[in-house]
Amino acid sequence: MKAIVAERLTKIYSGEKKALDNASFELSQGEVFGFLGPNGAGKTTAVKLLNGMISPSEGSCHVFGIDPSSSPEKVHAISGVVTEHAQMYGNLTGQENLVFYGTLFGIPKEESLKRALALLERLDLTVAKDKKLTTYSTGMRQRLSLARAMIHTPKILFLDEPTSGLDPESAQSVNNMIKELASDKGTTVFLCTHQLRYAQEVCSSYGLIDDGTLLAVGSLDALRCRIFSGLKVHIKSNRFPEGISFRKTEGQWAEINVQTEDEIPPIVKRIVDAGGNVYEVMANRLSLEEIYFSLIEKRKEQKEVR
Amino acid sequence: MNTMQSALIKKDLRGITANKQLLVAMISVPIVLTVVVPSIFIMLIHFMPNDFSDFDAMLRMLPIDIQLDNMNTAIISLLLNNIMPVFFIIIPIMAASIMAASSFVGEKEKRTLETLLYCPLSLKQIFRAKILSSFIMSELVSILSFTIMTLVTQIEIFLTTGSLLLPNISWLVVLLLLSPAVSLIAITLIVRGSARAQTMEESQQRSALLVLPVIFLVAGQFMGIILINIWILLGLGALLALIAWILMNGSFQKISYESMLR
Secondary structure (H helix, E strand, O other), rough: OOOOEEEEEEEEEEOOOOEEEEEEEEEOOOOOOEEEEEOOOOOOHHHHHOOOOOOOOOOEEEEEOEOOOOOOOHHHHHEEOOOOOOOOOOOOOOHHHHHHHHHOOOOOHHHHHHHHHHHHOOOOHHOOOOOEEEHOHHHHHHHHHHHHHHHOOOEEEEEOOOOOOOOOHHHHHHHHHHHHHHHHHOOOOEEEEEHHHHHHHHEEEEEEOOOOEEEEOOOOOHHHHHOOOOEEEEEEEEEOOOOOOOEEEEOEEEEEOOOOOOHHHHHHHHHHHHOOOEEEEEEEOOOHHHHHHHHHHHHHHHHHHH | OOOOHHHHHHHHHHHHHHHHHHHHHHHHHHHHHHHHOOOOOOOOOOHOOOOHHHHHHHOOOOOOOHHOOHHHHHHHHHHHHHHHHHHHHHHHHHHHHHHHHHHHHHHOOOOHHHHOOOOOOOHHHHHHHHHHHHHHHHHHHHHHHHHHHHHHHHHHHHHOOOEEEOOOOOHHHHHHHHHHHHHHHHHHHHHHHHHHOHHHHHHHHHHHHHHHHHHHHHHHHHHHHHOHHHHHHHHHHHHEEEEEEEEEEEEEHHOHHHHHOO
């Protein structure tokens, strides 16, 4: 069974423009799906639609076969949600908060406590477990929210900007945890973020969104194929022979696109044969960031043509 | 009521008892109304027994069956059985308003409502649990106030007159029917307003606006109703309970996640 199926999902907030426009995508179980786009692109709207907090204006969606707009509580039972707006109680301690949310998901108190302690340790919050939430830093709150979302071992996690406000070390540990959850427990993760580099580290597939419109969906390789599937080679040399289409960048650096790695040695050889010294060679595939900006550029061009 | 809902109710009740500011507000007003006010009155009657002409005139207007032989006892009985019940209409409204505002709009204000909505309880179940926690709190405050009031006034009456003057049957109707019905109406009005209110203060002010006319209309005429007949009191209680039920079901029909998170 697919974890998420969205078909022509559209949301229009009372007469305003479309917050989500005709978005169709599918997620398999155990996938870490990066839903990427700038602020206001429609990411949070998608999370709310998939959890039944709002109903679609057009189209439909299903989470593990359940329609969230007709049975939201059934979706909530199998999902964990972390969003900026979903806070916890300041007058309770970290541990009390987790135990409360555990019991709210129908887990007996003793079991909730056991799980809470394990999660607090995993997220490096054991020292602060008996402190009131009001004393927590932004990063600690964010980590506690993650623990809260995982207390009932959900089949799917919706994480809306989970690493915002986290220091690099905490962000790294959260990333590792997300990867572990997906690989070891088969948890599906729907991760919304505008931090594209961070997403590339964690996600196995992507949906790129801008202004409510889904630009592309697929694995990194599939997305690359839409723009340029080859390699970008950067060469530092004191001489570049003519006849090869180098693009001079800065200083002694030049750039050339190739389809496969095999094309690189002949290029280097030609430079050396022409009397040039090669100091450095770097070959990179298109990053998620580059793909995203190319797609946005393409969309702009299409709009202008229209 | 399942264990998830009772967890929510316990959390709400704990939330209010942990908030000293709200707790003091919720307890101090009923204590002043039900203990301090009648105590002053009883003491006044005891220590200034000379000029009763105004009271005398008032007592003569009362139905014959409640006119007692002893002037002091008659006045205390009037106070205890006819004036004090009015406060037990005001107290549940106040307690329910504070509790409901904190439990609905307070959650919205502190951004904990959204987290709550992501739990596997349906919106109706969440609402029922929250209405129930406000109701329990308002009933607790009412019953506690009644118990303390009865204890203190009975001791005072015994010390000043040498005998007890127990509350009459109309109290039973007030405490078991009228006061719960009125507190349910107050809670429902707050809940209806909670979709629009953004802060707890705003919600409490809104509820005060809604509740004030109730106090003037109901409380002003209430004393007379108690005097007339227990059956009329019972009828009024049943009518208010019916209104509470209709209002509550009406608000269940209207709620949606979207309206709550606006």
